[in-house]
Amino acid sequence: MAQKNDPYKFKKVISIGIVSELTGLSPRQIRYYEERKLIFPERSKGIRKYSFADVERLMEIADKREEGVTTREIRNEMTKEVREKMLKGQMNAHFHFRS
Amino acid sequence: MAQKNDPYKFKKVISIGIVSELTGLSPRQIRYYEERKLIFPERSKGIRKYSFADVERLMEIADKREEGVTTREIRNEMTKEVREKMLKGQMNAHFHFRS
DNA sequence: CGTGTAAGGAATTCTGACACG
DNA sequence: CGTGTAAGGAATTCTGACACG
Numbered sequence: 001m002a003q004k005n006d007p008y009k010f011k012k013v014i015s016i017g018i019v020s021e022l023t024g025l026s027p028r029q030i031r032y033y034e035e036r037k038l039i040f041p042e043r044s045k046g047i048r049k050y051s052f053a054d055v056e057r058l059m060e061i062a063d064k065r066e067e068g069v070t071t072r073e074i075r076n077e078m079t080k081e082v083r084e085k086m087l088k089g090q091m092n093a094h095f096h097f098r099s
Numbered sequence: 100m101a102q103k104n105d106p107y108k109f110k111k112v113i114s115i116g117i118v119s120e121l122t123g124l125s126p127r128q129i130r131y132y133e134e135r136k137l138i139f140p141e142r143s144k145g146i147r148k149y150s151f152a153d154v155e156r157l158m159e160i161a162d163k164r165e166e167g168v169t170t171r172e173i174r175n176e177m178t179k180e181v182r183e184k185m186l187k188g189q190m191n192a193h194f195h196f197r198s
Numbered sequence: 199c200g201t202g203t204a205a206g207g208a209a210t211t212c213t214g215a216c217a218c219g
Numbered sequence: 220c221g222t223g224t225a226a227g228g229a230a231t232t233c234t235g236a237c238a239c240g
Contacts, residue, residue: 008107008151012115015231017210018143022112027211028222036221044117045230052107065201070220116231126232127201135200146204146232169199172201202238210231217223 012049019050023058033061036071038078041069111141111148118149122157132160135170137177 016027023030033039034048038042038061041048050058115126122129132138133147137160140147163173 008105011151013121015114015210016212017197018112020146021143026222028224032210047230049117052110052239065221072220086190090152114231115233125201127203130233131200146209164200171199199240201240204237206234208231208233210229211232212229213227216225219220 009052012051012054014052014055016048016050018043019055019058022055024060025058025062030058033058036075038071038074067080090094108151111150111153113149113151113154115147115149116138118154118157121154122161124157124161129157132157132170135174137170137173 014022016030019025019030020027030039031048034041039050039054039055039057041050042050061071061074065071101114113121116131118124118129119126127138130139130147133140138149138153138156140149140153148195160173
């Protein structure tokens with residue numbers, strides 16, 4: 001596992017303009033990737049707030065897009081990863097019970 | 100030393116409204132503490148940007164203010180700490196040379 | 199000294215839409 | 220499909236000032 005007890009990485013506090021600066025993506029692109037369910041900012045009075053984790057995710061997305069991967073495919077890879085992680089979780093729970 | 104290789108703690112990316120929510124301080128108070136040189140946000144097109152370190156610092160300031168410590172005194176404690184750290188740095192460098 | 203507030207302006211963000219492809 | 224743009228409105232932030240104390 002990467003880093004989970006990172007106290008700042010997951011707090012949604014960054015507005016879209018700054019995210020745009022950090023990632024090099026346009027606000028339009030960032031909003032579109034949300035529409036395609038690749039990222040999930042929170043809202044503070046209607047205004048989108050992102051975490052550093054979101055910023056890193058967006059940079060990964062940007063890389064894949066440059067390689068020609070469609071948002072649809074990125075989305076699919078994502079759900080696949082989640083599925084695998086859930087399986088692992090199941091297995092861990094299983095072995096835990098058995099031991 | 101606390102945490103120095105924290106990749107997110109020191110990036111100035113949070114706007115004053117969010118800092119206000121995180122700390123419970125009013126924007127007015129936050130700007131005033133800057134005027135008194137207790138914090139040093141960066142600016143992105145005139146708009147203040149704070150780091151998580153700044154947020155923590157502001158919470159310390161808030162605690163001291165509640166105890167009745169003046170901004171002047173907080174400022175003095177600060178410069179004193181810096182002075183001590185510089186001394187330590189000197190000593191470390193010194194011993195380093197000698198060993 | 200430390201903080202609230204009203205004032206006017208500038209910069210940000212939001213959404214829905216049209217465009218191109 | 221993915222992204223740019225102009226449009227109109229709403230929310231944010233900024234500064235300097237007056238107030239109270």
